[in-house]
Amino acid sequence: MTMLGTHYLGMDLKNPLVASASPMTGNVSRIRELEDSGIGAVVLPSLFEEQIMLDSLDLDWYLSHGTESFAEALTYLPDLADYQLGPEAYLKLIEESKAAVDIPVIASLNGASPGGWVRYASQMQAAGADAIELNIFHIPTDPQKSGIHIEQMYLELVTQVKQHVSIPVAVKLSPYFSSMAHMGKSLEEAGADALVLFNRFYQPDFDLENLEVVPDLVLSDSNELRLRLLWVAVLSCHVKADLAVTGGVHTAEDVLKSMMAGARVAMLASGLLKNGTQIVQQLIHDLQQWIIDHEYVSIHQMQGSMNQQAVNEPEVFERVNYLRVLRSYTLKDSADRNPGSKNSM
Numbered sequence: 001m002t003m004l005g006t007h008y009l010g011m012d013l014k015n016p017l018v019a020s021a022s023p024m025t026g027n028v029s030r031i032r033e034l035e036d037s038g039i040g041a042v043v044l045p046s047l048f049e050e051q052i053m054l055d056s057l058d059l060d061w062y063l064s065h066g067t068e069s070f071a072e073a074l075t076y077l078p079d080l081a082d083y084q085l086g087p088e089a090y091l092k093l094i095e096e097s098k099a100a101v102d103i104p105v106i107a108s109l110n111g112a113s114p115g116g117w118v119r120y121a122s123q124m125q126a127a128g129a130d131a132i133e134l135n136i137f138h139i140p141t142d143p144q145k146s147g148i149h150i151e152q153m154y155l156e157l158v159t160q161v162k163q164h165v166s167i168p169v170a171v172k173l174s175p176y177f178s179s180m181a182h183m184g185k186s187l188e189e190a191g192a193d194a195l196v197l198f199n200r201f202y203q204p205d206f207d208l209e210n211l212e213v214v215p216d217l218v219l220s221d222s223n224e225l226r227l228r229l230l231w232v233a234v235l236s237c238h239v240k241a242d243l244a245v246t247g248g249v250h251t252a253e254d255v256l257k258s259m260m261a262g263a264r265v266a267m268l269a270s271g272l273l274k275n276g277t278q279i280v281q282q283l284i285h286d287l288q289q290w291i292i293d294h295e296y297v298s299i300h301q302m303q304g305s306m307n308q309q310a311v312n313e314p315e316v317f318e319r320v321n322y323l324r325v326l327r328s329y330t331l332k333d334s335a336d337r338n339p340g341s342k343n344s345m
């Protein structure tokens with residue numbers, strides 16, 4: 001393997017940098033630009049369950065037999081003309097990207113409930129996708145549904161998608177499970193070839209003047225990486241599925257930490273949206289320099305070197321770390337805290 005080479009979803013990637021689903025991967029010329037900048041692979045923006053259902057000839061069936069919540073969801077949908085690509089255009093994007101670039105192209109299917117829409121996975125495969133990333137985006141708010149119910153829904157969805165394709169399937173998920181390690185293992189048993197940690201939730205804000213809920217997309221920074229590092233370091237000891245970090249990858253250090261925690265790839269969206277594709281060249285340069293300066297041989301050599309394998313009792317270790325973090329905070333002196341006070345003059 002080359003210095004930066006990695007293996008993800010059964011594919012050899014020239015480096016661990018992957019452009020995750022965002023507008024940066026939404027058309028062929030940007031995908032070509034990403035390849036020219038040196039990116040290892042791209043994930044296309046998602047095709048959403050709601051888009052598929054709306055487009056489907058079976059819509060009436062779904063509306064009459066489906067859950068009420070789906071019918072309600074349709075009323076919230078933005079005008080589809082402004083809302084990414086419809087299913088046919090999406091399949092065309094896969095075909096055209098595959099024809100235009102040599103790097104792997106991963107299609108993304110985004111939904112929350114098992115159903116007929118998952119058959120689109122097979123059409124994505126037929127259009128040439130090298131793999132599928134299944135983004136299960138669900139915010140459970142129904143007090144009647146237990147955690148077990150939600151977990152079963154995730155597993156059923158993965159099972160259904162796997163039944164439709166022979167290409168590898170990655171599952172992108174949220175961090176909000178009572179037992180993340182158990183969930184990771186269960187997803188692997190359901191057939192997930194990789195786990196992509198984690199979805200970012202775009203929490204809405206309140207507009208106090210107009211008393212409206214306003215969507216507000218805030219791009220990430222490197223602080224968001226830490227939650228991912230924790231769970232990749234834990235999961236890489238327990239699952240064979242590949243692990244991918246998404247969320248908070250902005251610098252070469254972020255990529256190196258992700259690798260040492262046990263990830264195979266580190267994905268970028270905010271970094272690309274803020275800096276354009278030149279960030280990829282910079283990251284590749286910085287990664288190579290760091291590896292040489294620190295006398296490593298390859299990325300492969302460091303993958304998992306800082307996971308939880310080295311820890312005998314991980315749960316005790318995490319509690320001790322928690323205590324250490326709280327104790328490590330030192331209060332500044334009172335003048336710093338009250339700059340306008342008499343004492344500070």
Ligand SMILES: Cc1cc2nc3c(=O)[nH]c(=O)nc-3n(C[C@H](O)[C@H](O)[C@H](O)COP(=O)(O)O)c2cc1C
Pocket residue numbers: 020021022023044045046047108110135172198199200217219220221224246247248249267268269270271273
């Ligand atoms: C504008 C924008 C659009 C996105 N669209 C998608 C999408 O269609 N499907 C998806 O799975 N993730 C989508 N994401 C999430 C990103 O792929 C990524 O997981 C997330 O932003 C965390 O990575 P980051 O910290 O590098 O931004 C989007 C993110 C942004 C900022």
